Amino acid sequence: xxxxxxxxxxxxxxxxxxxxxxxxxxxxxxxxxxxxxxxxxxxxxxxxxxxxxxxxxxxxxxxxxxxxxxxxxxxxxxxxxxxxxxxxxxxxxxxxxxxxxxxxxxxxxxxxxxxxxxxxxxxxxxxxxxxxxxxxxxxxxxxxxxxx
Ligand code: 9YT
Numbered sequence: 001x002x003x004x005x006x007x008x009x010x011x012x013x014x015x016x017x018x019x020x021x022x023x024x025x026x027x028x029x030x031x032x033x034x035x036x037x038x039x040x041x042x043x044x045x046x047x048x049x050x051x052x053x054x055x056x057x058x059x060x061x062x063x064x065x066x067x068x069x070x071x072x073x074x075x076x077x078x079x080x081x082x083x084x085x086x087x088x089x090x091x092x093x094x095x096x097x098x099x100x101x102x103x104x105x106x107x108x109x110x111x112x113x114x115x116x117x118x119x120x121x122x123x124x125x126x127x128x129x130x131x132x133x134x135x136x137x138x139x140x141x142x143x144x145x146x147x148x
Pocket of ligand 1: 022
């Protein structure tokens, strides 16, 4: 079992930041789950164009609000806590955060670790990996840093 705390992940290289967002990458490719799991904070007032040509992503908003616009159809969807959007067709899109937004995101295939958007809005497949596994848990041979 893997147990990992957001607070300690934020103090590690699992925290990746850009001008528009901060991403705490709780699960990555090296964890062997087949997907990555992130808690992403989008800064208020930002507009972020994205186009995940190499990944599928689902995003669940848990705080704050904004909107996501599909660039193929121009459809605009309000985003608020409890709303999920899934980029099941590698959809080219723009995310606008009206207030600071907190989201939980999953990526398939999983991110390796250090990905930030390239010029097209994608994450490259050859990004630098993060492999910290946390310390061994007392039971079950798992990995835990939840108390850290
Ligand atoms: C909501 C969104 O896609 N923001 C960009 C960051 C990404 N979710 C990540 O790397 O965590």
